[in-house]
Amino acid sequence: MSTRTFRVWRGDADGGDFAEFDVEENEGEVILDVVHRIQAEQAPDLAVRWNCKAGKCGSCSAEVNGMPRLMCMTRMNLFEEGQTVTITPLRTFPVVRDLVTDVSFNYAKAREMPAFSPPADLKPGEYRMSQVDVERSQEFRKCIECFLCQNTCHVVRDHEDNKEPFSGPRLFIRAAELDMHPLDAREDRREAAQDEQGLGLCNITKCCTEVCPEHIKITDNAIIPMKERVAGDRYDPLVWLGRKIFRKGKAPSAKD
Amino acid sequence: MSDNDINDVEHLACDVLIIGAGGAGLRAAVEARLAGKSVIVISKSLFGKAHTVMAEGGAAAAMGNVNANDNWQVHFRDTMRGGKFLNNYRMAELHAQEAPDRIWELETYGALFDRTADGKISQRNFGGHEYPRLAHVGDRTGLELIRTLQQKLVSLQQDDEAAGEAEERLRIIDETTITELFTDGGAVKGAFGYRRGTGRFTAIAAPAIVLATGGIGRSFKVTSNSWEYTGDGHALAMRAGASLINMEFIQFHPTGMVWPPSVRGILVTESVRGDGGVLKNSEGKRFMFDYIPEVFKAQYADNPEEADRWYTDPDNNRRPPELLPRDEVARAINSEVKEGRGTEHGGVYLDIASRRSADYIRERLPSMHHQFKELADVDITAEPMEVGPTCHYIMGGIEVDPDTAASSVAGLFAAGEVSGGMHGSNRLGGNSLSDLLVFGKRAGEYAAAHASAAEPPKLTDEEIAAASEDALRPFGNDGENPFALQDAMQAINGRLVGIIRRAGELEEALTELAALKSRIDNVTAAGGRAYNPGWHLALDLRNMYVCSVATAMAALERDESRGGHTREDAPGMNPEWRKTNLVATLADGGVRLARQPVPTMTPELLGLFETTELSKYMTPEEYGSSTTDPSTDPSTTTVEDA
């Protein structure tokens, strides 16, 4: 058992500052254990959002020494002996209190996203899909909606005005999931991704992938494939030329 | 009126109010909205974070995709056996019959289950299920289920928007806790609670309310449950006049992680033992050989040599004692720890590192290897795990009508873990997720029907003022810190009402709990109302308290051992007790316990079992007189008649 100093940001939308706590820490603990100890022993009203404490629900997102992380998945042995640890709320979203932020941006964006569109000719129980065909989408459905990717993405983190046109990595993997879903009946997923979600704003600098606690390859397996699908529809010069010549209104989609 | 003025109570109204946004609540919301009702869903945490996400194994449904012999009758039989025939047979029947439709429906919402070679939903084997039956997505089935329902709700909202609905007909209010139900003349008419973020109060008038709040696991020190599991629905229902049944039946899993503290309670799958892991005490002794009960001696090896041969030659050797039934293993661990041979953190060692190669462990137990590596920084290929029993699930809950999910209070419905009866004395793995879907749907459907027939209720200023005052009381108190009181309650339950129970200890628990009562009444919250976890816990404590008392009382009353209730001083099942449910209600502020007959199975369902099997559970009159017309059988007393 040893004692360490923690700097925890405390405050709300009207302002705040770091509070320092000297806390005992035990072998094998994670940041969330320490935050709970601060709550139980020093500051019972310290606001923190958490739920399963097993890395499965994605509630306890915060920034530890400046890096976006799940507090329940950040072990104390990551830090050197005696090193002060700084805990701050997610910086991309409005702060509610202390370590809790208002993440409604992400839910609002999810509501703008057209849902799965079931095939008209299949009744429940008649769906047949191969494992290889569902695997790509299944990777994206591992998402626990911790919103660390949304928080880290500089497109909205550093540019508040982009929150309007940009849905963020969480919703890009949703778009990819549905575009790759073997039975989704909609054919406008790529258009929607480019025009409604702001896929073009992403400059694939991969911080979303770096912070994903589920290790989803957000950039390589979702965003870039979606960019490629859009490029195939819109920007491939051969397709573009063909469309000019044959005067087709729309590029053929990869329906097969 | 400003939204930010926390002294203004927010007034809302809807047809169907759903408290709880896990699998059952969301499924109920879908059904009620599809029935044309306006719906509000209250979520204690953020939308999509409910405890359902923790479910790993799968959802049991007799689709027969992997083994075509499977059907609802087989599933029904398995469920009744698992529950030691204490189940509400009608619930088990409906559950087995409707689960496949509920799973298939999820596919139309966008769920992507793992597939069989011919493209159907794959199904996996699980303890107690005769055939491969669990629809699954790797080991994250619960996440798939909740995300699918969450996205279905969003799509219904989008449909409403597209249809130009002026008002939101399906509203999700997240991070909100309900502290009180309002009733009038034996019927519910609304609910009162607070927004966690601001501390602002909200009063919602609704003629029909569905409780889907999950379980009570947070009352125990070591639990696989999240902080939300404070028994809110159980307590709200009791305070509104409804009854709870089977509260003594709590499922403990024998091997939860106990160390490091950050992961205490998280499950360690049984496969670790199946693949060669053994249990050792602090002296390094493989102690399970000392705990083989007489009745199991024929099937379990009494020496390490034979036990070790079993892994490669199961036909000519007896099984290792580590693979005894869950309650036996848990009892053994418990006893080792109590006698001072536990690890320093109060568990025993589960050692596979010294028995299998690192490659073998990584290949056979990838998710366990990953879980310990990521969460605990323990390499299970190099060192033993520390494990001990962990509180997992409560079979007991609100007594409901099996077909309608209605409680005894008009307009109040319940579904999921908060309801009781479906699982009897013990739940089979995989039956929880399907339970959520089947009875979530039914609760939504009948709540909508109830709302159609009801007048829009009115809430009075007086009752709202009283509820506000009640909720604010911790700020005016001068008592203890809620975290300390929670620790005290968890310690009592863990020590005295845990996996192995004795009459004397249960009496002690009730005495200690009674002593805690006044301290909880005087619990103090510091700070303001905005996102104040201390205040939140202070309000949750009374719910945890009343559930703890109900459990301890029922556990003391039932002097037999059955399923999730083990009485060391009353081993074995008693057929007389099988006919009896213990019902807890609230009277004059205290918990009152009553006995009530278990509904009698219909002859058709009884006919699904062999008489020899029934004779293990029932008195001869029961299975012998199976031709009795259930409608005239006095023992089928339902709660309305009682």
Add this chain to the structure above:
Amino acid sequence: MTTTDDTAVSSPPRAAIGARNLRIDNWRKGPILTVLGITAWVAYATFRVFYQGDYWVADYHYLTPFYSPCVSDGCVPDSAHFGRFLPDHPLIPFAALSLPFLLAFRLTCYYYRKAYYRSFWLSPPACAVPDGHAKYTGETRFPLIGQNLHRYFFYLAFAISVVNTYDAVLAFHSPDGFGFGLGNLVLIANVVLLWCYTLGCHSCRHIMGGKLKHFSKHPVRYRLWTISSALNGRHMMWAWITLASLALTDFYVMAVAAGWIDDLRFIG
């Protein structure tokens, strides 16, 4: 490495945290190494491309990839496998037909984009470190919207890789006919690495099968996609290795051509 002060990261209603980033690890290391590596390579490549000499080993038919295909009137006739038709001018590289497209292929490559957006353009310099620019429009406008042409440059890079492979095969030569020396190993290794980079390209992965909705109906393309995906998983590694291998191959050919070293010959 400085950043501007008018981004949103510390402004209400967000938490008013004074420091604009709180990372204490050495996040500058990545971008600095990237800048150094790319700058050094570009300097070397520029020098070599306009040097217009020591690119061809006549005895062994080694042609450096920087001069392939050699299509200028200035090329040594034997080295020009595809004819000579570009005017000989000091500002026109001998391989002016391929180099611009190879450059464009790498410039629009999804990995290099990440690398130079982070290191040269500081957008962002590292995760959770504020953007170096107040305005940001991503790849939605000219010129960066042109990054979507990566696929087209992939087609050309594919063709050029075929040419490089052809060069490497022709190089099994000695004045007596067949020959085999260390230079061949260098050229072949370079070509193999180039293929690892080119076939692992995100666009290639898309074309091979990524665009399909049902892998199960296209088993061959699924297999190709699987191979491309495996290479793609290490695209960054291939990107850097091929930069190094291109420069080393070129340097080896130059050194032999200039007579600084003798090629180690195994046959012929």
